[in-house]
Amino acid sequence: MAAETLYDKLWDSHLICQREDGSALLYIDLQLLHEVTSPQAFEGLRLAGRSPWRPEGNLATPDHNVPTTAKERMSGVEGVADPVSKIQIQTLDDNCSQFAIPEFTMSDPRQGIVHVVGPEQGATLPGMTVVCGDSHTSTHGAFGTLAHGIGTSEVEHVLATQCLITGKMKNMLIQIDGKLRPGVTAKDVILEIIGRIGTAGGTGYAIEFGGEVIRNLSMEGRMTVCNMSIEAGALAGMVAVDQTTIDYVRGRPFAPGEAYWGQAVESWKQFVSDDAAVFDQLIAVDGSRIKPQVTWGTSPEMVQPVDGRVPDPEDEVDATRRKSIEHALNYMGLSANQRLTDIQLDQVFIGSCTNGRIEDLRQAASLVKGKKVSSLVKQALVVPGSGPVKAQAEREGLHRIFREAGFQWREPGCSMCLAMNADKLGPGEHCASTSNRNFEGRQGFHGRTHLVSPLMAAAAAIEGHFIDVSTV
Amino acid sequence: MRRFVQHTGVVVPLDRANVDTDMIIPKQFLKSISRSGFGPNLFDEYRYLDEGVAGKDCSQRPLNRGFVLNHSRYSGCSILLARENFGCGSSREHAPWALDDFGIKVVIAPSFAEIFYNNCLKNGLLPIVLKDAQVEKLFLQVNEEEGYRLDIDLQSQQVITPGGERLEFEIDSFRKHCLLQGLDDIAQTLQYTEEIRAFEVSRMEKVPWLFNKKR
Numbered sequence: 001m002a003a004e005t006l007y008d009k010l011w012d013s014h015l016i017c018q019r020e021d022g023s024a025l026l027y028i029d030l031q032l033l034h035e036v037t038s039p040q041a042f043e044g045l046r047l048a049g050r051s052p053w054r055p056e057g058n059l060a061t062p063d064h065n066v067p068t069t070a071k072e073r074m075s076g077v078e079g080v081a082d083p084v085s086k087i088q089i090q091t092l093d094d095n096c097s098q099f100a101i102p103e104f105t106m107s108d109p110r111q112g113i114v115h116v117v118g119p120e121q122g123a124t125l126p127g128m129t130v131v132c133g134d135s136h137t138s139t140h141g142a143f144g145t146l147a148h149g150i151g152t153s154e155v156e157h158v159l160a161t162q163c164l165i166t167g168k169m170k171n172m173l174i175q176i177d178g179k180l181r182p183g184v185t186a187k188d189v190i191l192e193i194i195g196r197i198g199t200a201g202g203t204g205y206a207i208e209f210g211g212e213v214i215r216n217l218s219m220e221g222r223m224t225v226c227n228m229s230i231e232a233g234a235l236a237g238m239v240a241v242d243q244t245t246i247d248y249v250r251g252r253p254f255a256p257g258e259a260y261w262g263q264a265v266e267s268w269k270q271f272v273s274d275d276a277a278v279f280d281q282l283i284a285v286d287g288s289r290i291k292p293q294v295t296w297g298t299s300p301e302m303v304q305p306v307d308g309r310v311p312d313p314e315d316e317v318d319a320t321r322r323k324s325i326e327h328a329l330n331y332m333g334l335s336a337n338q339r340l341t342d343i344q345l346d347q348v349f350i351g352s353c354t355n356g357r358i359e360d361l362r363q364a365a366s367l368v369k370g371k372k373v374s375s376l377v378k379q380a381l382v383v384p385g386s387g388p389v390k391a392q393a394e395r396e397g398l399h400r401i402f403r404e405a406g407f408q409w410r411e412p413g414c415s416m417c418l419a420m421n422a423d424k425l426g427p428g429e430h431c432a433s434t435s436n437r438n439f440e441g442r443q444g445f446h447g448r449t450h451l452v453s454p455l456m457a458a459a460a461a462i463e464g465h466f467i468d469v470s471t472v
Numbered sequence: 473m474r475r476f477v478q479h480t481g482v483v484v485p486l487d488r489a490n491v492d493t494d495m496i497i498p499k500q501f502l503k504s505i506s507r508s509g510f511g512p513n514l515f516d517e518y519r520y521l522d523e524g525v526a527g528k529d530c531s532q533r534p535l536n537r538g539f540v541l542n543h544s545r546y547s548g549c550s551i552l553l554a555r556e557n558f559g560c561g562s563s564r565e566h567a568p569w570a571l572d573d574f575g576i577k578v579v580i581a582p583s584f585a586e587i588f589y590n591n592c593l594k595n596g597l598l599p600i601v602l603k604d605a606q607v608e609k610l611f612l613q614v615n616e617e618e619g620y621r622l623d624i625d626l627q628s629q630q631v632i633t634p635g636g637e638r639l640e641f642e643i644d645s646f647r648k649h650c651l652l653q654g655l656d657d658i659a660q661t662l663q664y665t666e667e668i669r670a671f672e673v674s675r676m677e678k679v680p681w682l683f684n685k686k687r
Contacts, residue, residue, distance in 0.1 A: 013678075016671045017664065023646035025664060027671055029682055037564065039505035050658070053668075065503060084503040084526055091505050127679070135563040135587060149563035149587055153594035153657070161661045163668055167644070199490055200557040203586060233560065235586055256681030264681050299490050320489050320555055327488070418562075420499045427523075439494040439561060445523040 003276035005171045006240050007206040010146035010271065014129045016163055026166050029128040031158045032114040033060035033101065035092040036420070037133030041156035042095040052099050053162040059123050060096050060103040062089045063113045065420035068383050068410035076107045085421065099159075112386020112412040115139040115353035119223065120388055122252025126241045126268035131158055136353045136436065138229040141238035142222035143245055144271035146206070148235035169235065170280040172205040173273070176213040178288035183470035185363070186221035187355060187434070187453035189213060190228040191293035193285060195303040202234030205281065208273060209239050213287035219248040220359045227354045228436050231300040240272035292469050294340045295438045295451040297328035302438070304340060306456065306468045312336035331440055332448050333428060341466050343450065346429040348373070348380040348461040349443070350407075352417035355434035355454050356385025358392050364458035365398040367469070373406035374464030380407045381423060383415040407461070419443050432460035474596035475654030479577050479624045481550030484540055485614045491554060492561035493588060497570040500526050510566055511573030515541060541574075545618045553610055554581040559588025559599075568592045578624050580631065582607050593647045594657065598624065600631060600641045626651060 004012070016025040038060070045051065052058065065085040072079050077093065080086040089106060096103035104110040110121065115136050118124040124140045130147035131137060133155040140147035150164065158164055174193060194201075207229050214222065222239045229237025239245075246265055249255045256264040291305035302325075304311075310329065313336060316322040329336065334343070350356075350364050361384065373380045382402045384390035390412055393399055399409045416423040417435035425431050425447025434457050438449035452460065455469045501513045503526060516524035519541055521534040535542045541549075552571070558581040559567060568591045571579070579592065580600045592599045602610070613633065614620045623632040626648060631639040650657065661668075676683045 016667055019646065021646040021649065022644060025661065025668070027668070027675060029675075029679075036502050040507045040565075043505070043507075048658070054672075082503075088503050088505060125682070128682070133563055133565075135561065151563055151565035151568075151587060151591035151594060153565060153591065157658050157661065160658045161668060162672070163661065165646075165657060165661060199560055200583060200585070203557070203583065230561075233557065233585065260681040260684075264679075267679065299492075320487075323487075324489050418494075418499050420502065437492075437494070437561060439492045441498055441517045442494050445517065 003274035003278065005273040005277040005279060006144060006208050006238055006271055007146065007169070007171055008277070010127065010129065011168055013127065014146070023165050023167060025163045026129060027163050028131055028158050029057065030123060030130045031058045031155070032118055032130065032132035032137070033058055033092070033155070034064055034114050034134065035062040035088045036064045037152050038095065038155055039088065039091045040152050041159060042099070044156040045159055050160045052101065052159045055100045056102060057162050058101045058159065059118065060092060060101055061111050061114055061117050062092050062106050064414045064418065065089070066106055066413040067421050068413050068415050068423060070411055073106070073411045082421070109387040109391070112389065113353045113356060113414055115227065116356060116385035116389060119143065119219070120252070120386055122249055122255030125249060125255060126245055127271050131164060135230045136227050138235065138237045139223050139227040139353055141226040141229070141236055142219060144238060144241035144268065146236055146238065149230065169206045170204055172202060172207045172234070172281040172283070173279040174207055174209050174283045174285065175211040176209065176285040176287045177211040178213065178286050180213055180287050180290065181470045183455060183472065184290050184292060185453040185455060186217055186224040188290055188293045189287065190225045191295070191300065191303050191451060192290045194228065194232045194300045195293070197232055197283065199231060199299050199301040200233040202229060202232040205234050206236040206238065207232070207234045209237060211287070214239055215242065218359060219244060220357045223357070224354055228300070231436060241268045292453060292456050294456065294466055295449070296332065296334060296340060297325070298331055298438055298440050300436070300438060300451060302328055306340055306466050308340055310334045310336060310338045310340065343430055343465060344376065345432050345460055345464055346378050347425055347431040348377055348457050349416040349431055349433040349435065350381065350454055350457050351383030351385065351415055352435040353385065353414070354436045356383060356389065358389050360434065360454040361389070361393050361398050362396070364454040365401045367455055367458040368405045368407070368462065369401050371405055371462045373461045376464035377461055380461045381410060381416060382407050383410045384412045386412045416443050432457045432466065473594065473650065473654050473656060476596050476598050476626055476651040478626065479550070479598070480621060481577065482546060482548055483551045483553050483610070483614050483620050483622055484546040484549035485553045485611050486540060487555065487611060489555040490557045490560055493559055493564050493567040494561055496559070496567040497564065498524060500524060502564060502566050507569055508573055510570035511575070514570040514574040515539070550575050551578045551580065551622055551624070552576045553607070553614060554579060556582045558584050560585035563587045565591045568595045568597050572597055580607065580610065593651065596651065596654070598626065598651065600624070602631065602639055602641060606639050
């Protein structure tokens with residue numbers, strides 16, 4: 001048999017049929033659902049008189065617009081102050097209840113951001129196909145899984161048929177070798193890659209991340225890298241299964257128990273690219289040269305090392321790109337050649353499906369311990385990615401470290417990553433954010449987002465501006 | 473799904489690369505549980521000067537006169553001419569819903585983000601990829617000529633300019649068939665019920681832990 005990539009193997013093992021017109025039916029093992037992109041899908045099912053193909057092939061939890069203050073969360077859905085959000089969260093509960101779909105409701109201790117919940121519960125396992133009406137579904141690829149975002153019509157299609165009409169993508173390998181410097185994290189690795197290949201560099205590809213740096217990353221670090229594949233244009237990012245993957249999965253609530261464990265591990269080990277596998281594109285990155293990254297613009301590709309400067313549009317020869325830079329500088333209130341460390345910050349956000357896991361909070365806390373948030377920073381939020389992340393952090397006393405420093409310690413949800421709830425930036429405010437998108441208005445009307453790692457965000461909260469955490 | 477066979481309409485140029493779906497329809501409008509009504513908030517942060525709030529009457533809001541959709545020469549437009557990587561970012565299908573609700577039936581760009589591209593096709597909207605130079609030329613023509621219109625013919629896969637130039641575009645044959653016939657994806661897939669069932673049975677044997685609650 002010809003040598004295959006990890007993606008080829010995942011594709012082949014889920015292919016129901018390849019049709020003559022070039023489209024294919026791919027079997028979906030797990031669909032994750034949340035309140036924002038599912039109501040119209042359930043409504044479509046009802047209107048057509050259809051029911052889910054396999055209800056237990058889905059798992060739902062509200063995350064995008066749940067409030068994150070303890071006060072609002074105390075009385076469940078009834079306590080949600082925003083009446084429109086309340087209807088959407090209630091609608092998810094009603095739909096899951098009507099169609100017998102497993103759900104962690106807002107009051108369930110396991111509730112959280114779908115992309116934190118799936119892996120944490122062991123619902124995401126190696127060798128699976130996972131979809132969700134959310135582009136950051138690529139996160140789950142960290143498990144040697146084919147996982148990507150879909151639209152609401154496709155959510156309805158997967159509900160009704162447990163499969164997806166799709167086409168095969170091309171293969172890209174991004175090989176990151178060397179050793180990361182202290183203070184340089186998975187977030188910096190993926191931001192560096194996006195800066196290099198651009199926000200459309202991965203369009204049409206499934207990206208496999210490999211090399212020494214990836215092998216040495218924890219599962220949480222790998223999730224951070226895969227999470228932002230979509231910011232490089234690739235629907236799916238993935239990492240081959242190894243012992244780190246298997247150790248992470250073992251013992252999780254939805255993971256196979258002893259009865260199947262040996263068989264499962266044996267099957268998972270095949271989900272690596274063959275040595276002779278051919279990729280359509282190969283990119284090599286020297287991990288030892290990566291510095292902590294900061295985005296200065298309004299697209300994740302607008303990124304520089306923290307010791308760098310805001311680019312000068314005059315240096316850009318391409319007219320469309322020059323216009324983009326000018327537009328971004330104007331929106332961000334920055335001037336050409338300004339040092340990134342000179343940007344005055346108003347808010348700090350630590351959380352999201354990119355960086356809202358326990359290791360992220362531990363890293364941030366390690367830098368914050370015994371210090372105070374700068375008086376220049378108006379608000380600093382820590383929003384754990386899920387109930388279990390929050391509980392674990394509290395067992396370790398991280399919440400006290402954050403609170404004593406002047407951070408707010410919140411309830412789990414997407415929060416200020418996309419500001420669908422009350423957590424948002426005011427016009428013109430600059431935010432050091434561990435989230436994934438710095439688009440205009442993303443974190444609030446005329447808000448200005450700088451994407452960074454949890455370590456960088458924590459240091460920025462203390463200083464009131466960015467510093468190079470790799471030299472501290 | 474609504475059929476798409478042929479379309480003629482006024483072209484509006486949006487001269488910006490990497491237009492993301494947050495820009496097309498900001499998140500505060502995603503709380504709706506319906507598929508319609510997003511049109512007034514299409515490009516909300518660019519069309520209006522004030523902050524968009526769900527439920528606000530948009531007819532009373534101050535317009536950003538500098539934004540193309542507010543230029544009278546493009547009133548009644550139904551074809552959006554855009555730059556590379558249009559529709560990047562979030563998977564929200566609210567983006568094509570908003571475009572459609574506003575009246576846009578065709579988007580032409582040198583490249584699209586994949587999820588957005590797919591989402592358009594599921595809603596009877598036609599995303600057309602043309603070469604950089606062709607798009608550049610269309611931008612010049614639209615800027616020069618008020619009321620500039622294009623004819624789009626899906627059957628022959630052509631964009632026809634007022635000057636009679638025919639620009640061919642590619643489209644997946646399955647998607648073309650669905651658009652021309654207005655076919656429902658789910659009904660079509662359910663014709664494969666036996667194949668799906670058979671696959672599922674074999675999958676249960678190979679990876680029983682995904683199906684069997686026994687731990």
